[in-house]
Amino acid sequence: MSRATQHGRDGNRPAADRRSLLPPLMPELGVFLALFALTATSVLVAFWSALGGLAILACLAIALVMAALVMTFFMHLRSAMAVMMLAGLAGVVWLAILFGLTMADYLTRPGDLGASMQTPVKAETKAEAAN
């Protein structure tokens, strides 16, 4: 393909603008800084929050916010068609079905969950087998 036709098609902007080093940085740069701040917050929460073992839940909540930012700005969901949001949403909803109904089994089993799991015994003595 010839260079001329290519340039003809590369948008309607003036040539000088097209040759500039970077596209407009906002809002991506702002979002990026927010993501960095959230990353730092997440680390702080994980190490020094009073939540103990449950700190991971707070970290996951932060991760959800970060994911929303990435989807909206880095993946341009803002300007996408409704059906594309629907596609992404379907993935999340179906994930919820998978988690929800699987846990519906595990969380309603009688007794302490982890304790009811046992290690099966593999080795068996000859005498036992012959019995």
Added chain:
Amino acid sequence: MTEAAAPSTPGRAIRSPALASHFHDLRQQHAAADLGLWIFLATEILFFGGLFAAYLVYAVLYPDGFLDAAAETEIVIGTINTALLLTSGLTAALAVKAAGAGMRRSVTMLIAVTIGLGLVFLGAKGYEYWLDLDHHLYPTSPEFPLAAPPAKLFWSLYWTMTGLHAIHILVGLGTWGIILFQTVRRSFSLTDNSRIRIAGLYWGFVDLMWLFIWPLLYLMGRAT
């Protein structure tokens, strides 16, 4: 989405060599490509979702075992990698933006930086794997240091999650590599062709998955 097929598009687009013969116009073609990739990403969410479901079940069954096991991961490398991926997410998003504006030089540079960051990520990952193996943190290792059996479940999930994620990074880097080559060769139109947007979406997804893998594998069990 019939609107996409409405015959009211400027003639410029119809004549583009980027337009495949079975599409009516570029708008329809771009809508198809974007929707196709979003649907693919939904399947990717469910692919990793199977793994996350397994993690959820075992974390609920063995909360203590998982907290203890997670404390052994290399959090510094993990966090540096998070930062690297977020930065590459920024450059990828800007590359998509630049491509929409037809800024070829800018696209070339931004993709190159994205690839560079991805390679550093993989390098760090490799170093981390080397450290893990050095600490016998592989479930089949006879000197596996953690006593409780669920620790092996956690470390199986660790290797599987990070491994599959690394494969996705590799695929992304390959895609970026080809596109970079084509951009430099000027073999496709930046504005008429959707491949940079598609690659950007995919890279965004790879970012996204890491945002969940990172807390689950690295931030677990750090509270003192």
Added chain:
Amino acid sequence: MSDIPYRDVDVDGEKPGGRLMEESYLGERFSIWSWLTTTDHKRIGILYLISTTLFFFIGGAAATMIRLELFTPAGDLLTDDGYNKVFTLHGVVMVWFFLVPVIPSVLGNFLVPLMIGAKDLAFPRLNLLSWYLNILGGTFAVWAMLSGGVDTGWTFYTPYSTAFANTHVSLTAIGVFISGFSTIATGVNMIVTVHTMRPPGMGWFRMPLFVWAIYATSLIMLLSTPVLAMVLTLLVTERLLGLGIFDPNRGGDPILFQHLFWFYSHPAVYIMILPGMGVVTEVITCFSRRRVFGYAAMVYALLAIAVIGFFVWGHHMFTSGQSMYASLTFSFLSFIVAVPSAIKVFNWIATMYRGQITFEASMLYAMGFVGLFTMGGLTGLFLASVPVDLHLHDTYFVVAHFHYIMVGGMVSAFFAGLHFWWPKITGRLYPETAAQIAALLMFFGFNLTFFPQYILGNIGMPRRYHAYPDAFQVWHVLSSAGAVILAAAYLMPLGYLVWSLIWGKRAPSNPWRASGLEWQTGSPPPKHNFLANPKIEGSVYDYHPAQQPRREPSDD
């Protein structure tokens, strides 16, 4: 048997397509290479037809060996290992390389763009890739079989598959994994095509129900297949890399494998049956000369099955030690998912009411589908209710149940569709009487094969048994006898359809005077589907009295 109407009559304003063979997608530049590199959805449909037929006969050969072995109570024909490998092969090949791809990838590929008036699917190269992936996956599976086989059953239950089976589990799992990519590629293609490629005038509620069925199927494919891919990945990493997460010795839970597996595999049942429902709707409306009864209800029923189908997987696990509360929830939802299926059955029957019914082979298959699917569906209620399932689970009752759905339903529907669109696909008419005989023979052979299995299940014959108590023999003999008839009936179409390719009469563009857009173009269609834009007018299934002679002019 019946007089065949409209054979030689063409639609008003006949399009110029059908007359010139060199313009058709078949004749244009014939070479093997041009077929292997084609991106034409119609040619890819044919490639899929060839490959699925091949896999069907591989799976069928395994089925024949199973039935021969079970003729006598003792395990005499095959060794126990041999038997286990044969039924595994039968399951793996039939499920992933025949039932899942057959209608979406053969008929769907060929017809969806034609039916909505598009030139091709949205991603033609992806479409070709999907066929190659399917072939590659199938090659892995068949390679596994040739190099010693695999004996886990198609369900790959852990820990047997991970820690105990010494057969080619990984190879087979990789094959299925690859075919999953093929399924996803097809699903993406169909959904994107339906969303973005419809020409003006082809609104959502103007689409034929076959397209809706493929759309709903694609939704399931996309949302379930990735979880299968993950569970197979975990299986293979556990076997090959020691990264076990189902290993009980590490506190792993084999039941988790079943949850993840059935999250795919129950919806996969609907992947296999929904396209069949679409085909049957097209056929019944055409040969009843009636608008479909309750179009909107049919659409919502398809979508409801697609969605609710994801909430019922736990009914495969009532005996596994799953919590009772979860079991009851899954049981309730399983009863609910039966409702839209029942609605569809009633609608098909109501469509025939006050019709002008003729009995071409496709119509016979379609009517067989309605009856057999009803029986398969109703026996599903037995398995959905917990106490009854505790008795019938993993017995021949289950085997009979899903064969009524898969074979009585899906395979019948596939043959209905294959005969219905054969003139469109090949440009040739098949011999009607032979086809009608084959359809009846298939119905008879099928029932003789599988009805006794309901009884066997009820008296306690477990699945996957190589030898069995003498008291069960009578029913097994009946079943095996039926299988012989069924096998013969399956070979018949292979004979007369191939015969028709060479000696069959040339087909006009609309031999059935059907209403779909695909009949507005030549038989076979030209390379780019339509030479002129198809006319999208009236409502879908507009079987108008003006297009056909009827006795009561007041009708419609």
Added chain:
Amino acid sequence: MGEVELVLPAATSAAVSTDGKLVGLLVISGLITLLVASLLGLFAVRFRRGSKAGRSRLPNWFSRELETVWTLATVGLFVAIFAWAASQDFALAVPPARSMEIHVVGKQWMWKAEHPGGQREINELHVPAGETIELVLNSQDVIHSFYVPAFRLKQDVVPGHTTRMRFHTEKTGTYRLFCAEYCGTQHSAMIGRVVVMAKEDYADWLTRQPEGDDLEEDGKKLFVSKGCAGCHYGSSQVRAPRLAGVYGSKVPLSDGRVVTADDDYVRDSILQPKRDVVAGFAPIMPSFAGALTEGELVSLTAYIRSLAVTETAR
């Protein structure tokens, strides 16, 4: 040989009520199938092309109403069947006042049962009639499923889990036992029989069994031979908790939790001793996973259970 079998004997109370459901479902689905088939046949004949039947158009409201009616009717029918079937689950879920526990271990490819008195059998299970019996099921390798068609019951036997199967025997006789979950090469040989005997006959059968030590005695021997007594017995040097009176009591753990020492706890403490360490003790006990068979574990647990009884008020 070769007799035709159509009806299964119903040997448990569950079998009787399951049969009720089964017959009910058969009647309902038979009627629906008949309805569908006869409508198909009727319409096919009456509305065949060229027949004289009237074909005036149906009014629109009619089809809408009809659609609503059969949708609601189907929902109603299916929910009713569900409720009817589910009622049996709730009835079964109530644990009986007292039951007789028999331990069953599934392994490739046999069933091994151990009676409370220590009597053992392979691929056979003798039970008294008129009793509520609870099978405690463990697997040594892969998933099996304990299936007695005459009981209308099956229960998967899953490695890593202890599953239970409860039934009330009603009718004496000899019934088939199958493994219903595919378990490998000789899956179809993993069969046996269940003999339901009159109570007197069962008692008689028990006495005629070869000298099986009873579970507790067995466990006591193992307690010494496997080295447990070295630490867990009064005079030992290493600090380890005494086990007398432990069973059934609340045990405080080092991480602050308090658990009840039941069968599962005892079993886990043997196999994964580091998981639930008793408060005040160091986690020094080695795991006995692999050193004990499933049967030996059952015996050890029984012995530890017996210590509770002897030490507390009897």
